[in-house]
Each structure stands twice: as structure tokens, then as C-alpha cells.
Amino acid sequence: xxxxxxxxxxxxxxxxxxxxxxxxxxxxxxxxxxxxxxxxxxxxxxxxxxxxxxxxxxxxxxxxxxxxxxxxxxxxxxxxxxxxxxxxxxxxxxxxxxxxxxxxxxxxxxxxxxxxxxxxxxxxxxxxxxxxxxxxxxxxxxxxxxxxxxxxxxxxxxxxxxxxxxxxxxxxxxxxxxxxxxxxxxxxxxxxxxxxxxxxxxxxxxxxxxxxxx
Amino acid sequence: xxxxxxxxxxxxxxxxxxxxxxxxxxxxxxxxxxxxxxxxxxxxxxxxxxxxxxxxxxxxxxxxxxxxxxxxxxxxxxxxxxxxxxxxxxxxxxxxxxxxxxxxxxxxxxxxxxxxxxxxxxxxxxxxxxxxxxxxxxxxxxxxxxxxxxxxxxxxxxxxxxxxxxxxxxxxxxxxxxxxxxxxxxxxxxxxxxxxxxxxxxxxxxxxxxxxxx
Amino acid sequence: xxxxxxxxxxxxxxxxxxxxxxxxxxxxxxxxxxxxxxxxxxxxxxxxxxxxxxxxxxxxxxxxxxxxxxxxxxxxxxxxxxxxxxxxxxxxxxxxxxxxxxxxxxxxxxxxxxxxxxxxxxxxxxxxxxxxxxxxxxxxxxxxxxxxxxxxxxxxxxxxxxxxxxxxxxxxxxxxxxxxxxxxxxxxxxxxxxxxxxxxxxxxxxxxxxxxxx
Amino acid sequence: xxxxxxxxxxxxxxxxxxxxxxxxxxxxxxxxxxxxxxxxxxxxxxxxxxxxxxxxxxxxxxxxxxxxxxxxxxxxxxxxxxxxxxxxxxxxxxxxxxxxxxxxxxxxxxxxxxxxxxxxxxxxxxxxxxxxxxxxxxxxxxxxxxxxxxxxxxxxxxxxxxxxxxxxxxxxxxxxxxxxxxxxxxxxxxxxxxxxxxxxxxxxxxxxxxxxxx
Numbered sequence: 001x002x003x004x005x006x007x008x009x010x011x012x013x014x015x016x017x018x019x020x021x022x023x024x025x026x027x028x029x030x031x032x033x034x035x036x037x038x039x040x041x042x043x044x045x046x047x048x049x050x051x052x053x054x055x056x057x058x059x060x061x062x063x064x065x066x067x068x069x070x071x072x073x074x075x076x077x078x079x080x081x082x083x084x085x086x087x088x089x090x091x092x093x094x095x096x097x098x099x100x101x102x103x104x105x106x107x108x109x110x111x112x113x114x115x116x117x118x119x120x121x122x123x124x125x126x127x128x129x130x131x132x133x134x135x136x137x138x139x140x141x142x143x144x145x146x147x148x149x150x151x152x153x154x155x156x157x158x159x160x161x162x163x164x165x166x167x168x169x170x171x172x173x174x175x176x177x178x179x180x181x182x183x184x185x186x187x188x189x190x191x192x193x194x195x196x197x198x199x200x201x202x203x204x205x206x207x208x209x210x211x212x213x214x
Numbered sequence: 215x216x217x218x219x220x221x222x223x224x225x226x227x228x229x230x231x232x233x234x235x236x237x238x239x240x241x242x243x244x245x246x247x248x249x250x251x252x253x254x255x256x257x258x259x260x261x262x263x264x265x266x267x268x269x270x271x272x273x274x275x276x277x278x279x280x281x282x283x284x285x286x287x288x289x290x291x292x293x294x295x296x297x298x299x300x301x302x303x304x305x306x307x308x309x310x311x312x313x314x315x316x317x318x319x320x321x322x323x324x325x326x327x328x329x330x331x332x333x334x335x336x337x338x339x340x341x342x343x344x345x346x347x348x349x350x351x352x353x354x355x356x357x358x359x360x361x362x363x364x365x366x367x368x369x370x371x372x373x374x375x376x377x378x379x380x381x382x383x384x385x386x387x388x389x390x391x392x393x394x395x396x397x398x399x400x401x402x403x404x405x406x407x408x409x410x411x412x413x414x415x416x417x418x419x420x421x422x423x424x425x426x427x428x
Numbered sequence: 429x430x431x432x433x434x435x436x437x438x439x440x441x442x443x444x445x446x447x448x449x450x451x452x453x454x455x456x457x458x459x460x461x462x463x464x465x466x467x468x469x470x471x472x473x474x475x476x477x478x479x480x481x482x483x484x485x486x487x488x489x490x491x492x493x494x495x496x497x498x499x500x501x502x503x504x505x506x507x508x509x510x511x512x513x514x515x516x517x518x519x520x521x522x523x524x525x526x527x528x529x530x531x532x533x534x535x536x537x538x539x540x541x542x543x544x545x546x547x548x549x550x551x552x553x554x555x556x557x558x559x560x561x562x563x564x565x566x567x568x569x570x571x572x573x574x575x576x577x578x579x580x581x582x583x584x585x586x587x588x589x590x591x592x593x594x595x596x597x598x599x600x601x602x603x604x605x606x607x608x609x610x611x612x613x614x615x616x617x618x619x620x621x622x623x624x625x626x627x628x629x630x631x632x633x634x635x636x637x638x639x640x641x642x
Numbered sequence: 643x644x645x646x647x648x649x650x651x652x653x654x655x656x657x658x659x660x661x662x663x664x665x666x667x668x669x670x671x672x673x674x675x676x677x678x679x680x681x682x683x684x685x686x687x688x689x690x691x692x693x694x695x696x697x698x699x700x701x702x703x704x705x706x707x708x709x710x711x712x713x714x715x716x717x718x719x720x721x722x723x724x725x726x727x728x729x730x731x732x733x734x735x736x737x738x739x740x741x742x743x744x745x746x747x748x749x750x751x752x753x754x755x756x757x758x759x760x761x762x763x764x765x766x767x768x769x770x771x772x773x774x775x776x777x778x779x780x781x782x783x784x785x786x787x788x789x790x791x792x793x794x795x796x797x798x799x800x801x802x803x804x805x806x807x808x809x810x811x812x813x814x815x816x817x818x819x820x821x822x823x824x825x826x827x828x829x830x831x832x833x834x835x836x837x838x839x840x841x842x843x844x845x846x847x848x849x850x851x852x853x854x855x856x
Binding site: 503504505555558559560561562599600601603604605607608609610612614615638 | 819822
């Protein structure tokens, strides 16, 4: 039985929930088919501990695919990250009280890694099914980007399987009284069931236009 | 059998669908319980024809409750309108080619009407169930506001039942490639099933804080 | 010497400045020409005290024109309000600790008043000069709308001169570290110098398209 | 006399102006002091031609500092780009009709380059002076990012001077009738006069918190 490893984060920044964990928790133990099972793991929102927990789970599960999720307050859709950068700049302290400024994730590491998931195919699948989805070109400079960069570094050098990062909007309960976009975590869970098989089965990503106009 | 009348609009502004119609069409003929049935009607996006079609359906169905829906591109949630103003100012032509500027909906009518639905109770019900919902204080100056104002004018003077207006976000398919908020029409349909009974059963609206900080 | 009365608010909601006061304070005592002088007054951000201070200044100065300004965090431009509603719904407490919910500004008053300023002409003048400006159709439900409604009620019934309300964006200093729109208060001051003469001199507002697409 | 090279783009995407060119054109030939003169150059909005024109001007002027500017519709402030990625994905055709999809800027080049300007010091200087400014972590995937990546590649390998990229909001004239943030090009010009000396004089960037919360 092959394993897909999904990760979500614990709450941070004063929030009482983190929809990234709510969305993946519902899939822990779920089988995509007779050959693939999903395992969901919660990562601490801490620069010191996050990559350690990730690495332990990579070594424990030997997954065939890894997708880490994080909350991106203010975003409008399921945004699959294209690029992880070797840069940390924390606007607030993490849950362990650390606030590193202008430091690399891994000293001497490459400036950046691209996701190795077939992002165009995954986004197209979700859009066809009525979900709001897109490719993003920044995972920020906080623990989300650190985990994404650390993941790609580990996959590049050790585990040699595909991986990536998905940012999701606030949940509706987090934006009461504020005019901010949101998405129910149950919808995110449904979206994952649709796009994970695409990630497994698509060898060569689709060559369809995407991109930004900046 | 009592009737709840729901209306949605035909597409406008270059769009090929209008999620306000998609959301209510799915409820046409649906019974809320043994005593109440929903009827869904599509309104033309035309200043000249919209109120006529609305009035004909009010006279045909004699509904116990009326909720008109419209698409509000860029909004983040289910926003129940509080106030309809006696003012039309069309930024683009409607579907019949008319573009009235700075005209009243009804000459000599009141400056504005407030919705007579229990908005606080309806929004609270939806928020508790995980939907993004709020009260809005402008229905704009296009056909949506015209229909809302015309509805409240008719209900005030003739039909004497409760009514209001609900603006909904774009559907995901309308915002592909744009970082704009959206909501699947199926979610809007589910939300209507939840909040329409509240509208029927709540005599006195809840006195809970809402409002804006402008 | 005729007087134009401008008002701005004291800071609220945890802010240390209020750009609406910064923008008008710079014009206190300034003459537009040989016949018209500007007076700037700061209003308390308090439901109980705001209209009292406004009324005292109306009686003291007998202005020929009144424009009240307020900060609208998140807005992108100089937005001239079209409609004041007889409705208060405070999401947070005002500076005196009061948080009225679902109450009228003036019991038994009209549902709403429209601004009596030539908004289209004023906005056009500003846009031609390179400012971001528009007409807004909601002044919210907090002290800004209360002051606007109270002003229009007083002008309608007693003072018989033109008046209106202008919402302005955050100042740049208020949005550090947040991706929110802002405008330097000095720009707002320049804009006022341009559009106040238009307000004085335009008898009949221009019939040009504006409006929204909601 | 040392030269600072500024670039802006020609209009694209259906616009009739490009504020990035308007802002730098006003500085062409201006001296910062007795030793440094600014030259402003317009780049074509074309993947095929943009880097060629940039390279010719680098070789012609041998600048001591290079800052390329581009319009980023929808952004709220002066956003200095941190990272250029080796990736092109054009959502629309460029001005020459080309629409490359998922291609590298430079085949075999590094995944990304970081800006070599002292971004924290420059942003702090601008914020202190009342400008809205921040660091951005994505320059997009269109010609702006291509020029930024190509610039950093040339500076890394040949010219060995500092360089970077600045995205600016729409001008007010571009957003009439739309609720989108904007900034007058004249303000951008003033901001450049303030932050270019900082870029020249700051050896080691300031270690102050910035970053995002994604």
C-alpha cells in the first residue's frame, strides 16, 4: 500500500483553528483506491520544529507523493505554490516565540526550488469541477515557505518523489464581520480527493497558459 | 400550499452565466416542508422589463415571502442587502441597451426602503453552519437595486409580505485567471435551504451586533 | 466673508491618527478666494457627542457649504457618499464606550437622505486632475453615517445649504506591513482645494454616467 | 559622472499609458548630486526585445545602479521585488504577439535570483516620508519578471553592480469607475528621488522585520 503524505498546520497568529489541518485531517486513513492510502500529519507552526516533524514523517511513511497545506489569509482560492525561496523573514513571532529576520531556510542552499507537481493539470481538473484554483508564485516568508523549501530540499536530495505546497483561504468562521474571502474546509477536502489522483497519474504537466500580468 | 418566490437574473456584462439564477433554479418546485413550496423565476437584466416580470409573478403566486438574488462580482460572501435606494445610475448598458443616468426608480417614491427580512437571524444561522454571510448596506445603482427598490415598494403598498435581496459572489468559473473571490452556486442553493425557514419563522429580528467601521 | 465648514474625526478603532482630521486641519483658516474662508472642526468619534458638536458649529459659523470627512479603512479612493441612512449598527464601541445596535439615527426620521452636493461634477474635476475619486453608495453604519445622516437632516430642516460626506482611505502610515490601499493626507488636502470651488459653483450636477455593477 | 539607470515599460494589456514609464521619464537627465546622474530608458513589453534593449543600455551607460520599474495592476503600494524566477508563463500575448508558456527566461540558469538592493533600508526611508511601500516576493511570470531575472543574471555575470525591480500601482486615470488602488506617477517620481540615494549609500541592508504571514 503506497502512501500520500498530507500535512496541515496548527493554528497561529491568534486564530483558534487552522483550516489547513481541518481539511487534511478528514482524509487521514482514507484510501484513494486499492493501492494508495492518505496519511495526514499536523506540523507545528514553529521554525525550529516544523522541518523536524516533516522529516520524521517522510522517513516513517516513505510516501510516493507529498503535499503540504497552509492557511493564506486573504487569498481567494486554492493556490498551488510554484516556487519555494531560501529566505525567512518573520513579520510576527512563530508559536515558539521565534522571529527570525532575513535568514536562509538552509544556509548555502539553492536560492529557490520549483514545485515538482503537475500544477497545470491539477488546477485544470479542479476548475473543471467548479472549484476556484490557481497557481501562486509566492509562498511568503513565514513557516509555510520554510516548510515548502525544506520539503523540496529533502525531496531533491533524499526522497526523490514529487512534492508541493497548497495555500488555502481562511475558513468562513475566521472572517466573520470582515469582508475577506473564505472557503469551507469541507470543500478543500473534496478538492484534494479530486486533484491528488491527477498528481499521481500525470507524468508530464499540461502546457496550458496560466501566469500573471504583473 | 404557501409559496416562497425566489428570483435570479439572466447573465449580463459579457458573462455567459449568472450564478444568481443557477442557485435559485435548482430550488424551483422544491418543498421546504408540507406547507411551503419554492418557485424560482428568472428576471431580465433590463430596467424596462425587470419590474414588470417581478410584478406579474407576485400577482400570479401571491407568495408569503420574496427573496431576489443578484450577482455582485467581487464580493466575498452571501450579502443580504439592508437598504434599497430610489436611484438608478447605470455604468454600462443593460441587456436591452438602456443606460439611464441619475434617475429615480419610482418618481416621487421614498428615498429608500429597508429590507423587511430578519437579516441578523438569517446571517447568524448561515454563519453557524459554516457559510460566509453578512449584511450589506448598498445594493448598487444598477438593475439589482432597481429590482430591490421596486420589490420593497410593491410589498409596502400592495402585497404586505416580507421581502429582501441577496447579493452573491461570482461563481468559480467566472473568475478563472483572476484573483477574485467566488462561491459555487451549489453552496448558495444549500444556504438558501437553511435561511429561508429562518426568514419564515423569525418574527422579531435578533439584536446582535453587526455593522461596518466606515 | 462666507464660510465653508469642513469636519474630520478624532482617531478611533485603535488608530493613533485619523487622516480625515489631518487632511482638513491643514485648511483651517485658508481662503479659497476673497469671499470664502474654510473652517475645520474635529468631531468626536462618539454617537452621543458627534452631532452636538456638529450642530454647535453649524450655528456658530452659518456656513454656505458643509463637507464632513471620515476615514474608511480599505477604500481605494476619495469616495463621496451619495446616501445617508437612518440606521446605526456599531460593530465596535465608539470612543465613549457606546455600541448601539440596530437603532435609528433620528427616531421617526426619513429612511435616508441623498447628498445635496454636485457629486458627478466634483468627482470629474478630481479625476481630470489625476486624483482617484468616485461616488460611494454606503457610508456604513458607524459614526460616519450617523454624522452624515444628522447633517443632512439638519440641512434639510434648518440650515438649507448644501452638504455631504467624503470617505478617504487610510494614510500610508496606517497600513505598514499590510497590503491595504492608502492615500497621503496631503493629497486629500490638495483634492479638497480643487473640488470645493466646484461644489460652490455648480448649480446643476452633471449628467454623466457613474454607478456600480452590483 | 556616474549613472543610475532606470527603466519603465511601454503600455500593454490594452492600456494607453504605463505609469512605470511616466514615473521614470520625469527623471531622465536629473542629477541626484554632483556625481550621479539618472538616465531613463523605455523597454518594449516584448519577451523577444526587452532584454536586448536592457543589455544595450547596460553596455552604453555602465551604470553604478539599475532599477527597473513595471506596472502591477491591483497592487496598493511601491513594492520592491525580492526574487526573480527563471520562469515565463504568459497569460496574455505580449506587445509583439508572443505568448510563451512554462519556459525558462534563460535555459539552464539558476532557479531564481534575489535582488541585490538594500530593500529594507529603501522601504523604511519611503515609509518614514509618508509613502506606501513594501517588499514583494513575486514579480509575476510576464515580461516584468523576465526583465528582472535577465537583469540579475547580467549583473551577476557581467556588470557586477547592484540592481532590482520595483512594481508600482495603476495610475488614478487607469482605474476610473473601478474600485482598484492607484498612485499618481508624480508621487512615484518623488519616491524614487528619496530612495535611490539610500540604494547608493547603504552597504549592508538593515535587519528589520518585514515579511508576510502566508
